Amino acid sequence: MKGFLNYVRRNPNLGIGFLMFIILFVFCAIGYFRYDLAKAAYPLAAPANKPPSWQYPLGTDSQGRELYAVIVAGTFLTLRIGVTAGLIGLATGTVLGFIAAYFRGWVDVVIKSLVDILLTIPGLMVLIIIASATKQAMSITLLALIIASLAWMGPTRTIRAQVLSLRERPFLQAARLSGMNSIEIIFLELMPNLLPYLAASLVGSVTGGIFASIGLEAFGLGAMREPTLGMTIYWVIYYSALLKGMWWWAMAPVTVIIIIFIGLFSLGAGLDELANPRTRRVL
Amino acid sequence: MRTGYVVQRILLFFAIMWLAATINFVLPRLATGRDPIREQLIAQSMRGGFMSTSMEVMVKEYRVKFGLDEPLPKQYVTYLWNTLRFDLGKSLTNYPKAVMNLIGEALPWTLGIVSFAIVTSFTLGTILGALIAWPRAPRLLKFTVPFLLTFSAVPFYILGLILIYFFAFQLKWFPIGGGYPIGTVPSFTLGFVTKLVYHAMLPSLSMILASTGGWALGMRGMMVTIQGEDYMNYAEAKGLTDSRIFFGYGVRNAMLPQTTGLALSLGQLIAGAGLVEVVFGYPGIGSLLGQSITQFDYTTIYGIVFFLIVTLGIVLLVLDLLYPLIDPRINYEQA
Numbered sequence: 001m002k003g004f005l006n007y008v009r010r011n012p013n014l015g016i017g018f019l020m021f022i023i024l025f026v027f028c029a030i031g032y033f034r035y036d037l038a039k040a041a042y043p044l045a046a047p048a049n050k051p052p053s054w055q056y057p058l059g060t061d062s063q064g065r066e067l068y069a070v071i072v073a074g075t076f077l078t079l080r081i082g083v084t085a086g087l088i089g090l091a092t093g094t095v096l097g098f099i100a101a102y103f104r105g106w107v108d109v110v111i112k113s114l115v116d117i118l119l120t121i122p123g124l125m126v127l128i129i130i131a132s133a134t135k136q137a138m139s140i141t142l143l144a145l146i147i148a149s150l151a152w153m154g155p156t157r158t159i160r161a162q163v164l165s166l167r168e169r170p171f172l173q174a175a176r177l178s179g180m181n182s183i184e185i186i187f188l189e190l191m192p193n194l195l196p197y198l199a200a201s202l203v204g205s206v207t208g209g210i211f212a213s214i215g216l217e218a219f220g221l222g223a224m225r226e227p228t229l230g231m232t233i234y235w236v237i238y239y240s241a242l243l244k245g246m247w248w249w250a251m252a253p254v255t256v257i258i259i260i261f262i263g264l265f266s267l268g269a270g271l272d273e274l275a276n277p278r279t280r281r282v283l
Numbered sequence: 284m285r286t287g288y289v290v291q292r293i294l295l296f297f298a299i300m301w302l303a304a305t306i307n308f309v310l311p312r313l314a315t316g317r318d319p320i321r322e323q324l325i326a327q328s329m330r331g332g333f334m335s336t337s338m339e340v341m342v343k344e345y346r347v348k349f350g351l352d353e354p355l356p357k358q359y360v361t362y363l364w365n366t367l368r369f370d371l372g373k374s375l376t377n378y379p380k381a382v383m384n385l386i387g388e389a390l391p392w393t394l395g396i397v398s399f400a401i402v403t404s405f406t407l408g409t410i411l412g413a414l415i416a417w418p419r420a421p422r423l424l425k426f427t428v429p430f431l432l433t434f435s436a437v438p439f440y441i442l443g444l445i446l447i448y449f450f451a452f453q454l455k456w457f458p459i460g461g462g463y464p465i466g467t468v469p470s471f472t473l474g475f476v477t478k479l480v481y482h483a484m485l486p487s488l489s490m491i492l493a494s495t496g497g498w499a500l501g502m503r504g505m506m507v508t509i510q511g512e513d514y515m516n517y518a519e520a521k522g523l524t525d526s527r528i529f530f531g532y533g534v535r536n537a538m539l540p541q542t543t544g545l546a547l548s549l550g551q552l553i554a555g556a557g558l559v560e561v562v563f564g565y566p567g568i569g570s571l572l573g574q575s576i577t578q579f580d581y582t583t584i585y586g587i588v589f590f591l592i593v594t595l596g597i598v599l600l601v602l603d604l605l606y607p608l609i610d611p612r613i614n615y616e617q618a
Contacts, residue, residue, distance in 0.1 A: 117295070117298065117299055117302065120299060120550070120595070120596070120599055121299065121302075121303065121550070121592055121595075121596075122550030122551070122553060122554050122591060122592065122595055123550070123554075124551075124554035125550075125554060125588045125591055125592055126306065126588070126592075128572070128576075128584065128588055129306065129307060129310055129311075129584070129585060129588050130310060132576060132581065132584050133310045133311045133313070135579075211438060214438065215438065215554065215555075215558060218440065218558050218561070219557075219558065219561070219572070219573055219576055220573065220576045220577050221576060233440075233441075233444075236444070237561060237562055242444065242447050242448050242452055242459075243452070243459055243460075245452065247448055247452075250444050250448065254441055254444055254445060257437070257438075257441055258437050258441065261436045261437050261438070262433060262436050262437070264436075265432075265433075265436035
């Protein structure tokens with residue numbers, strides 16, 4: 001613990017990132033014990049349009065959801081979408097990156113050109129087509145899978161570049177000469193060296209996943225019944241909450257979204273430094 | 284081989300376009316049980332307050348009209364041919380209107396705020412980033428970047444919501460939404476143009492605030508690298524003025540990776556701008572897309588998405604072909 005604190009002093013971004021998530025966690029934990037989330041986060045749980053008060057700490061929206069409960073449930077659901085999409089994207093990307101960089105040849109050419117083509121197409125736009133084609137059956141899991149379908153290009157690129165630079169290092173040649181097979185080399189030699197990159201990549205793809213999920217939902221392409229953060233933003237826009245002066249309705253999701261993104265951003269910057277201490281610190 | 288590269292790059296562009304068109308054609312048809320025409324007719328008859336008994340006849344009639352009764356391969360060929368002529372079909376909700384016309388009406392609004400936001404944030408960010416890396420710049424500037432970077436972690440439209448509340452609702456400095464005052468007719472008079480700019484301020488500001496930090500960060504990195512170069516010392520030893528060294532030797536050389544970054548970030552910027560328009564009720568393409576999604580206007584949704592992918596593809600193609608002109612060091616022969 002003491003070692004960790006000392007390290008954070010040198011790498012404050014990591015500390016800020018963790019701090020943001022600890023705040024969020026405590027805030028959600030309190031709400032979790034206070035509310036029956038299966039009821040309070042859904043319409044008609046409370047009188048509509050109430051500003052924050054002792055009884056409703058963050059107020060209620062026009063459909064009678066209690067916003068504190070919505071935020072607690074929404075943070076969980078949104079993080080779940082982001083983490084699911086990010087993990088699937090990272091796993092796919094890692095496998096493809098490994099295959100491309102380790103076996104080279106035509107496999108590498110195919111994977112690399114596919115990534116290059118897909119990276120020039122605006123991802124959110126393709127996601128909009130997929131999501132609107134499946135709009136009726138939209139659920140949290142489906143949304144995560146749809147986002148994951150376009151979340152693997154970034155990781156593929158990073159991991160491929162990293163493996164390409166590692167494979168020529170002397171310790172890998174030594175491993176090869178000592179008779180290790182491909183599988184052993186990948187899991188015992190390459191993977192441990194890639195862990196910091198994988199962690200930084202994961203933060204990146206989770207950020208991307210949450211970004212895409214909130215964007216799709218704000219456009220009205222989410223699971224309409226679920227109280228995710230993005231859907232809350234959608235309702236805020238749909239009911240023009242700010243024009244009616246219902247600032248609390250927008251404030252709750254906006255604050256949490258900002259905390260999540262700044263937390264992920266600092267965490268990513270901190271992990272980047274951990275993976276690559278030579279990059280100059282900027283923040 | 285220069286011409287070889289150009290041909291290759293143009294072929295890649297058409298490959299992307301073909302891929303986008305095919306996704307647009309295949310995906311909606313893969314989703315089982317969807318019948319936009321029937322849905323639309325049911326919705327319309329419900330709005331009219333009666334259930335039409337001749338619904339089936341109408342569905343059939345429309346299917347023929349939209350060419351949905353043909354075999355799939357033939358539909359595909361017709362579709363590709365139409366897309367090639369920029370005929371993106373007709374809107375389902377505003378039926379006789381062509382999707383291309385709807386896009387044409389919304390496009391100037393989006394082009395206006397997006398290009399203003401991109402140019403402003405790119406210029407501001409680049410200059411700011413260059414100044415931070417410059418030893419003789421005011422120290423105060425160094426504190427602005429972490430501040431701006433925090434904004435850059437947050438999506439544009441979330442910032443937009445905050446700006447609306449404080450600057451439009453509370454302080455009433457700016458209008459709360461829309462592209463121009465309700466009740467006025469768009470015209471090219473000075474008074475109207477002022478109102479136009481006034482309405483575009485907040486939406487552009489939310490994009491500018493969120494993207495300036497990123498540009499500053501990138502520029503700072505390049506500028507730091509360049510300062511160690513011999514030609515910088517030489518310029519100083521020659522006794523050139525500070526501003527000459529800064530702009531002519533430093534900024535000019537550090538700019539190039541920035542322009543590459545600009546090309547790569549365009550897609551995200553456009554997608555983000557869409558939601559800013561929705562938040563502000565700004566009458567551009569993003570709002571059109573938002574409306575089409577709420578009204579299940581599938582032809583318009585697919586049309587807009589395809590249009591944006593094509594536009595971005597063209598911009599990237601042009602930028603790629605322009606690079607060697609901007610930077611003589613880029614030489615596609617080795618690539």
